[in-house]
Amino acid sequence: MTAGNGRRVGSPYAPHTDADEAAMLDAIGVDSVEDLFDIPADVRFDDEFGIDSTDERELRQSLADLFARNEELTEFLGRGHHAHYVPALVDDLSRRSEFLTSYTQYQPEIAQGFLQVLFEYQSMLVELTGLPVANCSMYDAATALAEAALLANRLRRGASGHRVLVPEHLHEGRLGVLENYLDGADMEIGEYPMDDGAVDVDALSDLVDDETVMVYAESPTVRGVIEERLADIGDIAHENDALFCLGSDVVALSLLQEPASVGADVVVGEAGALGIGSAYGMGLGIFATREEYLRQVPGRLVGVSEDSEDMRAFTLTLQTREQHIRKERATSNICTNQAWVALRTAMHIAWLGPDRLVGIAKDAVTEARALAQRLDDLSGVKAPVHDRHHFREFVVYTDQPAPAITNDLAGRGFAVHALDDHHIQVCITEANADAADEFVAAFEEVA
Amino acid sequence: MTAGNGRRVGSPYAPHTDADEAAMLDAIGVDSVEDLFDIPADVRFDDEFGIDSTDERELRQSLADLFARNEELTEFLGRGHHAHYVPALVDDLSRRSEFLTSYTQYQPEIAQGFLQVLFEYQSMLVELTGLPVANCSMYDAATALAEAALLANRLRRGASGHRVLVPEHLHEGRLGVLENYLDGADMEIGEYPMDDGAVDVDALSDLVDDETVMVYAESPTVRGVIEERLADIGDIAHENDALFCLGSDVVALSLLQEPASVGADVVVGEAGALGIGSAYGMGLGIFATREEYLRQVPGRLVGVSEDSEDMRAFTLTLQTREQHIRKERATSNICTNQAWVALRTAMHIAWLGPDRLVGIAKDAVTEARALAQRLDDLSGVKAPVHDRHHFREFVVYTDQPAPAITNDLAGRGFAVHALDDHHIQVCITEANADAADEFVAAFEEVA
Amino acid sequence: VYEPLLSEKDSTTVEVDADGVLPDDLTRDELTLPALSEPQLARHYTRLSQMNYSVELGPYPLGSCTMKYNPSFTEDVAGDPRAAVHPDRSDRTVQGTLGLLHGLQEYLADIGGMDAVTLQPPAGAAGEFTGILIAKAYHEARDDDRSEIIIPASAHGTNFASAAMAGYDVVELPSDEDGRVDIEALDAAISEETAALMLTNPNTLGLFERDIVEIADMVHEAGGLLYYDGANFNALLGRARPGDMGFDIMHYNVHKTFATPHGGGGPGAGPVGVVDELAEYLPSPMVRETAAGYEQYEPESSIGKVHGFAGNWLVLVKAYAYIARLGDEGLADASAKAVLNANYLASQIDLDVPYGPFHHEFAATSGDRDAADVAKRMLDYGVHPPTTKWPELVPEAMLTEPTEVEDKASLDDLAHAFNAAYADSDEALETAPSKTSARRIDQVSAARNPRLSWQSLGDEE
Amino acid sequence: VYEPLLSEKDSTTVEVDADGVLPDDLTRDELTLPALSEPQLARHYTRLSQMNYSVELGPYPLGSCTMKYNPSFTEDVAGDPRAAVHPDRSDRTVQGTLGLLHGLQEYLADIGGMDAVTLQPPAGAAGEFTGILIAKAYHEARDDDRSEIIIPASAHGTNFASAAMAGYDVVELPSDEDGRVDIEALDAAISEETAALMLTNPNTLGLFERDIVEIADMVHEAGGLLYYDGANFNALLGRARPGDMGFDIMHYNVHKTFATPHGGGGPGAGPVGVVDELAEYLPSPMVRETAAGYEQYEPESSIGKVHGFAGNWLVLVKAYAYIARLGDEGLADASAKAVLNANYLASQIDLDVPYGPFHHEFAATSGDRDAADVAKRMLDYGVHPPTTKWPELVPEAMLTEPTEVEDKASLDDLAHAFNAAYADSDEALETAPSKTSARRIDQVSAARNPRLSWQSLGDEE
Known part of the structure; x- marks a missing residue:
């Protein structure tokens, strides 16, 4: 089990002593572990990967060096x-x-703790969306949006067409995922135009027809614009028997109009804005909807029941929607999801409480407004490009080439995203607001 | 409870809602919390400290900046x-x-977990020292040494004098603490000389007399020297009815002669060498001794007992030695100790297991030897100064002034300690051995 | 043991007064959530945690779930603040992040015998879907319109669902009498409509598909592709590689095989490996190493995106760390001990195990005892029971996968739990569990009257 | 619930073959310790942890122990790798470390009304010992030979032991009928031999020593010093300062007042503050700020060392972080709520509380019920009981300090536990606890036959 130098060989997490291994082989009735592998010779792997095992200390050091x-x-x-x-x-x-x-x-009898946290997470989402059903996690906003489209399509099997309308300004990741998910369902995607960063409601109205199964809008949009006519969008969708799916995030939901109040049938978006911080895009998809679509919901649901002593108890429920029971007729293929992120998000929401949650949401509006104003005051810069209310982020026009500015800002310690040759997107929250002064100063130098 | 901006005022860790506070005051029968303070006006504090409260995020950032x-x-x-x-x-x-x-x-009925860990810690120390009694923690090696001297003195109340003999090379912190602890007991400290870094056994023999209550020796010494004549030192002490107290550390004990086998009556030293890493000197004092001195032991002891259902159970025991029961006749004033560090040390020992523990101890010898040799090969450098076996560390002689070298090494990313104008002490373990090449190269540049 | 809901501890309605922040009609009127202090929350979640079983409390022998020990250090590594970066960062500024992703792409390719790997799918099922989309893109690029995916009846439910989501018809393949792919049935199923055959190997009975080379040839000859479901890959590390067996596409469940924590249901990650011919269809972006450093790129005929960004980053870090920690020796030993443990445990239980020889898992049958009841009774012995009543091939199946992290004593305890529960009275089984904090929970009532939020509880409680 | 000892899981003897490393006679022959794998250890310690109560599971109202919530973030701060430095580092290279120490010296001085503070004592008792050594050094410097320390009978046992360790005779002071210092008895006790009077204020009954100014004058007039035991300082934050009351020396229990975790018995820290006149005697080193940065220095007539290095660094970081988090407002509110909670809880229990008005703690009496039995019974109600049978002034005392972190609901639960246990039958009390993982533990047997290591268990188990 251990080499002469004291280093364990083999898996450091396999606890077998030599004596135990021998006793176990004896009980099985074979001479060696090799005898247990029923692999034909022609597909046996007799080479090595060339991956050296590394002890914990060395590995931590080398990964720290890498990062x-x-x-x-x-x-x-x-x-x-x-x-x-x-x-x-x-x-x-x-x-x-x-x-x-x-x-x-x-x-569930030995998992009440986690189930309760997930139930509490669902409840928080119900509060934030105003919709009575929220599942306990999707992978991210993009896949949640795609699942919403599939749900809409299932509800409208009889429709003459299967089109989902999405905004002209949509994050490329969300659009890309949507395309892939819709492909297998023979659905198509239509884009509706934006007017100064917000939905062009009239144009949308012209586009929605009886082939439309869902209208998707976001608030805030990918450019940080707060939509002002959500209820109108919902009405347009409903007048055409299409679902209205609203994309948002868990912080914005605490401040902006309650989705249920503007007619949203499904709410998707990011809950990972609370709970994990910058994680290279790893997220947590929100999925909330109306009661009548309950049995069409993808993903897991935690419900209340009673145990044999009539005590309240939690359990996964309505599992007949899921693939391990319904296979190809499941509402979705999602199995492993983002439960632990949901737990973290629920903890984060609980830690904030309603007052501080609304507080950071307000900060997201006021900090963005203030920062845009300060950038707008710089010569060669216009911000925000869209004359709208913004949440956290906004687009900046620069006379100088945006990629060069982005590059120069990196040299000064700041990361922003160049949208195109003369547009940069800037995002501010309470987590980076302390650096706003230095950021504006750096921007002034490079713009 | 919360201010308009969403920030909680007062203690963020006091959960009272305004309604609860009002109900509680009502139940008590007072109008305000102020009424509960029975402090005469002339000693009331009506000023402020001027310490701003800081939110968690800001505070973490400012401390990160500080560090x-x-x-x-x-x-x-x-x-x-x-x-x-x-x-x-x-x-x-x-x-x-x-x-x-x-x-x-x-x-103890709701503390079996921690008690068992402390019991296991004691047991590991028993194994490492060969002595049957180990307490479950002292503050550090220095205070453990001082407590050992006090124990020796209690055992020899009738002695004609009360002297503790310590080596010429003793860490200033240990000597300083010893002086303070011995002062109140009217004890004195005698120093015995070292010969090339190890105990001058003949000289020691001449110094020990019937006023000597304890002889203290270390292996490894503060200079990293492994003592070769511990048994002789023990004999000299015992021939004069003095206790032999051996100082060591938890890693060295795994490799070097078992203290019991060389006649040690008390073992003190550092157990924090495992469990906490560099912590600006924070440690964990070892205290192990013979069965016959059990009731003279300072600090806490965990023992086995049974509960009312005859199940094995752990409990603090022999508390009549302690100050909360015996007050000024206690064996020590120690109350709060280093229990959590002992838990960490026990976990660390368990994680290593005997094989890897001995392995890192061997590394401490071989790495020190190799590094000394490499430094010795540099011009203007002699290492080790003492022609002895070393454990982890050794003294280096430099032709150039040691403080300047130390300073120059810091400029190159390395910290060493200048003992005096031409001596530097160097320590190597498996945790910094990866940097040995760069260290030697840097040393060559500056020596 | 009972912990009130957060909403039962406090429910605070704050008025959302956005005056000066936003026009009133753009904001909600109020928000109701619990407003509790940090000590109250610390107790809430600490108490709840103690009402939950985990792999650090005991064995978790769920078949095909591979619940192995998750090394602590990988959490610390994933938590490195320098790795907490945003996906919109330029490549030049995140060389550490891209370096890790590239390294993991390479590790997984080597281990699976694949030529290229995407790390984007956020879970195993997402990996399946991605793999099938790649197969579809491949066929479409060749103007080869195919409509069917063949899947053995014993496969994971996600296989069927993923194939269906990609728009395929599923052809279900019965098992042979030895529990493996029925070659004749396969022959009958394969046609010009066959886009792919999805296989798990060892299959969900722990049995190696000995005829894998023949199967691969049959599928390939018909113009189809062979897909490997990586759920059971822990059985084969360093001993056989899907690429060498003839698989064209595979997904890896890093939260099974490579010890990333399952987190009570996720996040996982389902990287997908493909052979050279399919590499051009992989999702975008991929990471490659150039003289100037690591860079992201879009494969020539990429299917596009299967996750909004780059997948579950934190999970990928842990998988990388686990693989680098174990290396060749450790990985091979993990499989060896996983197989040893399964075989030893099977030798110690009184239940029949109808098929064999199995590798890292086995499907015992509880015969005339209800497998779900036996499982509930096992809870009373302090262990987590195996997967029950699946795969359906084995009646009253108890699909058991102890993984390599159990020692002999733990396996003996587990065998005792099996045997004691199996031998218990009908009454004991039906009323089990009796020693858990919650007793048997009524699933029917939960589904019949769905109460999915604290708002739905109303005044009833 | 039972977890075997590590030694019962494995006991491995390795031969220590030091060939080529050291001469054989310098090494031990063998070493026997458990050799277990990381998963086995993770389960061992996780299971053991679940057999332990903590302040994150419920109230911990131990009088004079101030078990308050320990904010999580302070652990992260203390774990900053850049703060993990060695005490031999030169001042110039550890300005962050010294800056924190200096900041904490200043914070504590301000909060206590002291002029200078050492952070070196590693615990409260070490602080007492340090303080008394300073007093001794002060008197000795004036050639004023004094042999006695006066301590109220109700004081913590450590006061007596610390004074004795410093070589002083202890003069025990009886309490007045109102539970406070008996001024007449104090007058009789004070003499030219009086080196210092050690006081806890509020005292261990939670009572403020209203005559503190007069007491201080009496001690000072006799040439003695006044020492403040900081164990109960949580009652006074921002409302009264020992320095303003006339105390010359004080120690702070940061693991009580400033929320550093108690860790099952330690580590704590016992910084000592002194007035200007005594600052020259403080232990070495201290930290001061100069134009060139922070530097360490040795006070002019320093008593030297009370810890081998600089004390319990990690604890000091957490104390600093807690103080900086709360600030003036938070500290004052902590005391306010601590006092509110104690008074509210006292109003809700059926036991008598013989003295008052008390502040952050109170000594209830269980009258003719055995306080230790009542406490054991309280365990069955899921809470940790108060300190029992101390201070002795109150018969069958239950010294209760809920701290500020309990909410009303928690205090109501605690009151219910008090009242229900107090009202229970003799049998229930004598056999309690019955709902804990271990039942009542035999203390006599443990002490009569000490078994202090697994080696001592031999074959008996």
Whole structure:
């Protein structure tokens, strides 16, 4: 089990002593572990991968060295992946192994803790969306949007066409995922135009027809614009028997119009804006909808029941929608999801409470407005490009080429995203607002 | 409870809602919390400290900025505070709140977990020292040494004098603490000379007399020297009815002669060499001794007992030695100790297991030997100064002034300790050995 | 043991007064959520955690789920603040991030015998879907219109669902009497409509598909592709590679095989490996190494996106760290001990195991005892029971996968739980569990009257 | 619930073959320790942790122990790798470390009304010892030989032990009938031999020593010093400062007042503050700010060392972070809520509380019920009981300190536990606890036959 130098050979996480291994082989009735492998000779692998095993200390050092190759930039980046400050409490409690190293709650009697947290997460989403059903996680906003389209399509099987209308300004990741998910359902995507960063409602109205199964709009949009005519959009969809799907995020939902109040049939978007911070795009998809679509919902649902002593108990429920039971007739193929992120998001929401949650949402509006104004004051810069209310982020026009500015800003310690030759997108939250002064100063130097 | 901006005022960790506070005051029968303070007006504090409250995010950032003022040096430092690699497992499990935020085990029925870990820690120390009694923690090696002297003195109340003999080379912190602890007991300290870094046994023999209550020796010494004549030292002490107290550390004990086998009556030293890494001197004192001195032991002891259902159970025991029961006749004033560090040390020892523990101890010898040889090969450098076996560390003679070399090495990213004008102490473990090549190269440049 | 809901501890309605921030008609009127202090929350979640089983409390022998120990250090590595970057960062500024992704692409390709790997799919099922989309793109590029995916009846439910989501008809393949692919049935199923055959190997009974080379030839000859479901790959590390067996596409479940924590249901990651011929269809972006450093690129005929960004980054870091920690020796040993453990456990239980020789998992049958009841009774012995009543090929199946992390003593405890529960009275089984914090939970009532939020509980409680 | 000892899981003897490393006679022959894998250890310690109560599971109202919530973020801050430095580092290279220490010295001085503070004592008792050594050094410097320390009977046991360790005779002071210092008895006790009077204020009954100014005058007039035991300082933050009351020396229990985790018995830290006149005697090194940055220095007549290095660094970081988090407002509110909670809880229990008005803690009496039995019974109600049978002034005392972190609901639960246990039958009390993982543990047997290591268990188990 151990080599002479004290280093364990083989898997460091396999606990077998030599004596145990011998006893176990004896009990099985074979001479060696090799005898247990029933692999034909012609497909046996007799080579090696050439991956050296590394001890924990060395590996941590080498990964720290690797990550040190990432430049330390203060990010003013958003576009669907937003960093709010994650409190230590969330890290600390979510790392408890009872949460982190548990499996899906197939035996609810010994999984009440996680089930309750997921139930509480669903409840928080119900509060934030005003819709009575929220599942306990999708992968991210993009896949949640795609699943919403599939749900809309299932509801409208008899429709003459199968078109989903999406805004002209849509994050490329969301559009790309939507295309892939819709392909197999023989659905198509139509784009409707934007007017100064918001939905061109009249144009949309002209586009919606009886082949439209769903109209999708976002608030805030990928450019940070707060939509002002959501209820009108909902009406247009409903007048044509299409679902109205609203995309948002868990912070914005705390401040902006409640989706139910503007007629949203499905709410999708990012809940990972709270709970994980910058994680290279890893997220948590929101999926909330109306009661009548309950049995069409993708993903897992936690419900309340009673145990044999009539005590309240939680359990995964309505599993007959899921693929392990319904196979190809399931509402979705999603199985492993983002449960642990949902747990973290729920903890983060709970830590904030309603007052501070609304507070950081307001900050997202006021900080963005203030920063846009300060950039607008710089020569050669116009911000925001769209004359709209913004949430967290906005587009900046620069006289100088945007890629060069982006590059120069990186040299000064700031990361922004160039949209095209003369447009840069800038995002601010309470987590990077402290650096706003230096950011504006740097922008002035390079713009 | 919360201000308009969403920030909680007052303690963020006091959960009272306004309604609860009002109900509680009503139940008490007072109008305000102020009415509960029975403080005469002339000693009331009506000023402020001028400490601003800071939110968690801002505070973490400001402390990160503060610590960034520490230069990032690879440390080749030891002298009683040693950094071995602490595995993630130790951090992870020791941070579990059941361990971290529990109190002393005054109600053992709900503290079996921590008690068992401390019992296991004691057992590991028994194995390492060969002595049958080990307490479950002292503050550090220095205070453990001082407590050993006090124990020796209690055992020899009738002696004609009360002298403790310590080596000429003794860490200033240990000597300083010893002086303070012995002062109140009217004891005195005598120094015995070293011969080329090890105990001058003949000289020691001449110094020990019937006023000597304890002879203290270390292996490894503060200069990293492995003592070769421990048994002789023990004999000299015992021939004069003095206790033999041996100082060591938890890694060295795994490789060097078992203290019991050389006649040690008490073993003190550092157990924090495993479990906490570099912590600016924070440690964990070892205290192990013979069965016959059990009731003279300072600090806490965990023992086995049975519960009312005859199940094995652990409990703090022999508390009548302690100050909360015996007050001024206690064996020591120690109350709060280093229990959580002992838990971490026990976890670290368990993680290593005997094979890897002995392995890193051997590394401490071979790495030190190799590094000394490489330094010795440099011009203007002699290492090790003492022609002895070394454990982890050794003294280097430099032709050039040692303070200047130390300073220059810091400029090259390395920290060493200048003992005096021409001596530098160097320490190497498996945790910094990867940097040995660069260190030698830097040393060559500056020596 | 009972912990009130957050909403039962506090429910605070704040008026959303956005005056000066936004026009009133753009904001909601109020928001109701619990407003609790940090100590109250710490207790809430700590208590809840203690009501949950985990792999750090005992064995978790769920077949095909590979619940192995998740090394602590990988969490620390994933939490490195320098790795917490945004996906819109330019390549030049995130060389560490791209370096890790590239390294993991390479590791997985080597281990699976594949030529190129995408890390984007955020879970195993997403990997399946991605793989099928790649197969579809491949056929479409050749103007080869195919409509069917063949899947053995014993396969994971996600296979069927993923194929269907991609627009394929599913052809279900019965098993042979030895529990493996029925070659004759396969022959009958294969046609010009066959886009792919999805196989799990070892299959969900832990049985190696010995005829894999013949199967591969049959599929390839018909113009189809062979898809490998990586759920059971823990059985084969360093001993056989899907690429060498003739598979064209595979997904890896890093939260199974490579020990990333399952987190109570996710996040996982389902990287997809393909042979050279299919590499051009992989999702975008991929990472490659150039003289100037790592860069992202879009494969020539990329299917596009299967995740809004780059997948589950934190999970990928942990997978990388696990593979680098174990290396060749460790990976091969993991499989060896996983197979040893399954075989030893099977030798110690009184239940029949109808098929063999199995590798890292086995499907025991509880015969005339209800497998779900036996499982519930096992809870009373302090262990997590196996997967029950699946695969359907084995009646009252108890699909058991102990993984390599159990020691002999733990397996003996597990065998005891199996045997004791299996031998218990009908009454004991039907009323089990009796020693858990919650007793047997009524699933029918939960589904019949769905109460999915605290708002739905109303005044009833 | 039962977890075997590590030694029962494995005991491996390795031969220590030091050939080529060291001469054989310098090494031990063998070493026996458990050799277990990481998954086995993770389960061992996770299971053990679940057998332990903590302040994140419920209230911990131990009087004079101030078990308050320990904010998670302070752990992260203390774990900053850039703060993990060695004490032999030159000042110039550890300005961050020294800056924090200096900041904490200043914070504590301000909060206590002291002029200078050492952070070196690693615990409260070490702080007491340090303080008394400073007093001794002060008197000795004036050639004023004094032999006695006066301590109220109700003081913490450590006061007596610390004074004795410093070589002083202890003069025990009886309490007045109102539970406070008996001024007449104090007058009789004070003499030219009085080196210092050690006081806890509020005292261990939670009572403020209203005559503190007069007491201070009496001690000072006799040439003695006044020492403040900081164990109960949580009652006074922002409302009264020991320095303003006339105390010359004080220690702070940061693991009580400033929320550093108690860790099951430690580590704590016992910084000591002194008035200007005594600052020259403080232990070495201290930290000061100069134009060139922070530097360490040795006070002019320093008593030297009370810890081998600089004390319990990690604890000091957490204390600093807690103070900086709360600020003036938070600290004052902590005391306010601590006092509110104690008074509210006292109003809700059926036991008598013989003295008052009390502040952050109170000593209830269980009258003719055995306080230790009542406490054991309280365990069955899921809470940690108070300190029992101390201070002795109150018969069958239950010294209760809920701290500010409990909400009303938690205090109501605690009151219910008090009242229900207090009202229970003799039998229920004597056999309690019955709902804990271990039942009542035999203390006598443990002490009579000490078994202090697994080696001592031999074959008996």
